[in-house]
Amino acid sequence: MYNLPTNTKKWQFDIFLKKIFKKKTDAPFAQLLINVHPLPLFHVKSPIFLFYSASVRQGIVDSVKRALGDQKVKSVVICGQNGVFCGGADIREFGRQMSGPPLVPMIHDIEAANKPVVAAIEGSALGGGLELALGCHYRISHSKAKLGLPEVTLGLLPAAGGTQRLPRLIGVPAALNLITTGRHVTAAEALQLGILDHVTEHNTVDVAVKFALSVTGESLDGRRISSFSCAPLSDLDSLFEEAMLKVRGAARGAIAPVACVQAVRAAATLPYAQGMEREKELMATLFHSGQARALQYFFFAQRAVGRWSTPSGARWDTSQPRPVRKAAVIGLGTMGRGITVALAQAGLSVVAVETHAKQLMEAKKAVPSMLKRGAVRGGTTIEPDSITYSETVQAVADVDLVIEAVFEDMALKEKVFQQLSIVCKPDTLLCTNTSSLDVDHLASQTRHPELVVGMHFFAPAHVMKLLEVVYGRRSSPAAVATAMQLGKKMGKVSVAVGNCRGFAGNRMLKRYLEQAFFLLEEGATPELVDRALEEFGFPMGVFRMSDLSGLDVGWRVRKADGLADTSLTGTSARVRQGCRYSPLGDLLCEHGRFGQKTGRGWYQYDKPGGRVAKSDPWLHNFLDEYRARHGLVPRCIDQQEVLERCLFVLINEGFQILEEGIAAGPEDIDAIYVFGYGWPRHRGGPMFYADMVGLERVVERLERYHQAHPNVPYLQPSGLLRRLVANGSPPIHKWRNVIKNRNSQL
Numbered sequence: 001m002y003n004l005p006t007n008t009k010k011w012q013f014d015i016f017l018k019k020i021f022k023k024k025t026d027a028p029f030a031q032l033l034i035n036v037h038p039l040p041l042f043h044v045k046s047p048i049f050l051f052y053s054a055s056v057r058q059g060i061v062d063s064v065k066r067a068l069g070d071q072k073v074k075s076v077v078i079c080g081q082n083g084v085f086c087g088g089a090d091i092r093e094f095g096r097q098m099s100g101p102p103l104v105p106m107i108h109d110i111e112a113a114n115k116p117v118v119a120a121i122e123g124s125a126l127g128g129g130l131e132l133a134l135g136c137h138y139r140i141s142h143s144k145a146k147l148g149l150p151e152v153t154l155g156l157l158p159a160a161g162g163t164q165r166l167p168r169l170i171g172v173p174a175a176l177n178l179i180t181t182g183r184h185v186t187a188a189e190a191l192q193l194g195i196l197d198h199v200t201e202h203n204t205v206d207v208a209v210k211f212a213l214s215v216t217g218e219s220l221d222g223r224r225i226s227s228f229s230c231a232p233l234s235d236l237d238s239l240f241e242e243a244m245l246k247v248r249g250a251a252r253g254a255i256a257p258v259a260c261v262q263a264v265r266a267a268a269t270l271p272y273a274q275g276m277e278r279e280k281e282l283m284a285t286l287f288h289s290g291q292a293r294a295l296q297y298f299f300f301a302q303r304a305v306g307r308w309s310t311p312s313g314a315r316w317d318t319s320q321p322r323p324v325r326k327a328a329v330i331g332l333g334t335m336g337r338g339i340t341v342a343l344a345q346a347g348l349s350v351v352a353v354e355t356h357a358k359q360l361m362e363a364k365k366a367v368p369s370m371l372k373r374g375a376v377r378g379g380t381t382i383e384p385d386s387i388t389y390s391e392t393v394q395a396v397a398d399v400d401l402v403i404e405a406v407f408e409d410m411a412l413k414e415k416v417f418q419q420l421s422i423v424c425k426p427d428t429l430l431c432t433n434t435s436s437l438d439v440d441h442l443a444s445q446t447r448h449p450e451l452v453v454g455m456h457f458f459a460p461a462h463v464m465k466l467l468e469v470v471y472g473r474r475s476s477p478a479a480v481a482t483a484m485q486l487g488k489k490m491g492k493v494s495v496a497v498g499n500c501r502g503f504a505g506n507r508m509l510k511r512y513l514e515q516a517f518f519l520l521e522e523g524a525t526p527e528l529v530d531r532a533l534e535e536f537g538f539p540m541g542v543f544r545m546s547d548l549s550g551l552d553v554g555w556r557v558r559k560a561d562g563l564a565d566t567s568l569t570g571t572s573a574r575v576r577q578g579c580r581y582s583p584l585g586d587l588l589c590e591h592g593r594f595g596q597k598t599g600r601g602w603y604q605y606d607k608p609g610g611r612v613a614k615s616d617p618w619l620h621n622f623l624d625e626y627r628a629r630h631g632l633v634p635r636c637i638d639q640q641e642v643l644e645r646c647l648f649v650l651i652n653e654g655f656q657i658l659e660e661g662i663a664a665g666p667e668d669i670d671a672i673y674v675f676g677y678g679w680p681r682h683r684g685g686p687m688f689y690a691d692m693v694g695l696e697r698v699v700e701r702l703e704r705y706h707q708a709h710p711n712v713p714y715l716q717p718s719g720l721l722r723r724l725v726a727n728g729s730p731p732i733h734k735w736r737n738v739i740k741n742r743n744s745q746l
């Protein structure tokens with residue numbers, strides 16, 4: 001405790017604080033309290049911290065004790081510093097031995113206080129921060145503040161009474177929604193829900209202080225949320241059943257949302273003290289779970305991808321992006337339209353070019369309605385004239401950046417880049433949305449190869465969060481930085497990756513698809529493979545996903561690569577370029593089965609464009625005949641083999657990508673897979689999953705499968721994977737050291 005003269009002014013405390021505490025994290029909470037004597041108010045100012053650490057909690061406990069024990073203090077205001085109330089628990093502390101006072105009794109003591117305690121919320125009140133505010137008797141917030149209980153996104157639940165107080169305050173349905181989704185709400189919505197007592201546009205602390213003084217001495221009986229009962233509901237059972245179905249459907253296999261529903265149910269059905277016990281029990285199971293570890297890893301991984309760098313020395317903090325005000329999109333097929341919408345939504349003026357009159361006409365109709373739907377969803381407005389359409393490439397002469405999104409055909413793309421290089425300003429950035437073609441080759445078609453990068457969007461481009469920014473050998477730091485920043489402006493998670501066939505995401509996906517085809521040859525069915533992957537947590541198995549995206553896309557690429565030759569017979573039908581190959585996808589396409597769009601693919605649909613996949617007896621006969629023709633004896637394949645074959649081979653390719661420096665770190669690959677390919681977030685991404693499973697095990701299984709299938713070279717563990725194991729399988733955050741240092745002994 002620091003004894004300050006009682007006549008110290010508030011600003012003197014700030015100086016005092018700076019003098020004593022050189023490091024932010026050393027400062028306890030308590031020293032800021034005493035300033036308000038002789039005012040009958042105790043002004044608990046949360047320190048320079050955004051998050052609760054042990055010292056912050058200790059500070060609050062000490063401060064509150066002093067405030068309550070001091071007869072001169074009549075009311076207490078709790079606020080943050082630097083415009084932020086509190087972002088909740090310090091996630092980095094979770095993995096360590098917990099020290100300092102726990103939150104639950106701390107909040108309980110605040111609620112039990114016999115002097116009014118007012119939370120003055122600015123910036124964010126999230127997680128434990130909002131739980132602290134719920135323990136206060138009144139909550140006053142600035143209009144720009146955001147509130148929420150995002151614990152579920154970290155694999156946890158709000159275990160400082162959040163699951164018990166929130167339903168008592170705002171009712172079970174609204175609390176279920178906030179707690180199971182973890183969404184942040186604006187102050188306006190929080191006021192409407194009843195979380196806040198008052199919202200102000202003015203200085204929140206001043207307003208809260210005034211308010212706290214005005215309620216001094218009033219009864220607090222009706223202000224302690226733990227003493228409330230949840231508003232009665234007619235059919236509680238069906239409400240919770242529905243909630244359970246919803247959370248199970250939204251994130252298959254995720255345990256935290258389920259525990260959140262169970263905790264809220266306890267609030268609705270049990271007295272407060274028993275509800276708190278249930279909350280504690282449920283939290284105990286979540287706290288040490290692999291899913292919580294995965295989600296907390298992913299929280300930091302998402303932020304790590306923003307600190308990108310390239311082997312040529314371009315970096316997030318030193319490379320200057322160029323301003324982009326006007327952009328163009330070439331080619332208005334599905335991808336081009338989505339990109340046009342994403343750019344317009346980001347506030348850019350867009351020139352949309354399509355040389356085929358019919359396609360242009362269709363795009364002119366489709367794009368505005370996509371924009372309208374987006375605006376309704378996001379509650380935003382769009383300038384209708386921010387997009388101009390043209391049939392000629394000449395229209396892009398004055399734009400700052402072009403994104404080419406024409407058909408995936410190298411000859412066509414070469415032509416477009418040659419034209420752009422002539423038509424555009426010399427400093428215009430030229431980007432390609434190719435999903436696998438050589439960015440360096442396209443750059444070589446232009447006068448300024450340093451201004452060429454890949455911007456690989458994922459369909460639908462205006463919805464999907466992922467953007468792979470592909471730097472070429474000659475891409476300038478400014479070009480990479482501009483593409484990365486533009487991605488961010490469009491609300492994307494931009495991941496910088498090097499140039500190779502398929503970049504990071506599709507290169508890994510290729511191995512995964514191949515294994516799925518091989519499994520069919522060996523006796524599996526699309527249903528069995530998809531079930532295993534969906535139970536793992538993917539929203540769709542590999543075959544349902546192929547049907548959705550169209551089987552013809554991969555077929556065209558394989559044909560261009562000279563692979564899709566179905567005239568071959570005997571053993572050569574199943575071998576290409578010396579490796580095992582499955583022509584199953586090519587054969588299906590030859591039957592006109594392109595997936596959902598033709599009403600037939602790996603499954604059948606009630607009509608072309610239908611969405612409900614049904615098992616197809618034709619397909620099963622086709623597989624039987626195929627196996628018989630090739631002398632393949634079907635065997636029983638279990639879910640474990642499906643997962644190991646499909647996922648470990650994908651992971652192995654990820655290690656190869658890390659080894660080659662195509663991705664800078666495992667976080668990049670994990671972000672790509674979670675945001676672009678539906679990898680379940682509660683499993684952290686493929687590289688984190690490998691760490692969880694154990695690298696030795698991944699190597700052992702890959703070796704075993706490689707022995708069984710020696711003509712599949714990608715089943716051989718990559719050099720980096722072996723090196724990591726040889727280095728004692730360090731945890732994922734240390735892999736970069738091994739990647740950097742080929743001879744590392746860590």
Ligand SMILES: CCC[C@H](O)CC(=O)SCCNC(=O)CCNC(=O)[C@H](O)C(C)(C)COP(=O)([O-])OP(=O)([O-])OC[C@H]1O[C@@H](n2cnc3c(N)ncnc32)[C@H](O)[C@@H]1OP(=O)([O-])[O-]
Nearest residue numbers: 051087088089090091092124126127128150158159160303
């Ligand atoms: C008993 C149970 C108690 C309770 O129920 C459990 C909890 O409260 S669970 C917690 C519930 N709370 C949450 O889930 C809140 C999660 N946080 C957020 O939503 C946003 O960070 C916030 C809105 C606060 C600020 O957004 P912004 O302004 O765009 O800034 P930003 O996002 O870029 O972050 C800036 C830096 O802070 C770092 N960092 C962030 N949060 C935490 C943390 N809790 N801890 C540690 N570090 C954290 C972040 O990594 C980054 O570091 P770096 O090294 O610069 O990369």
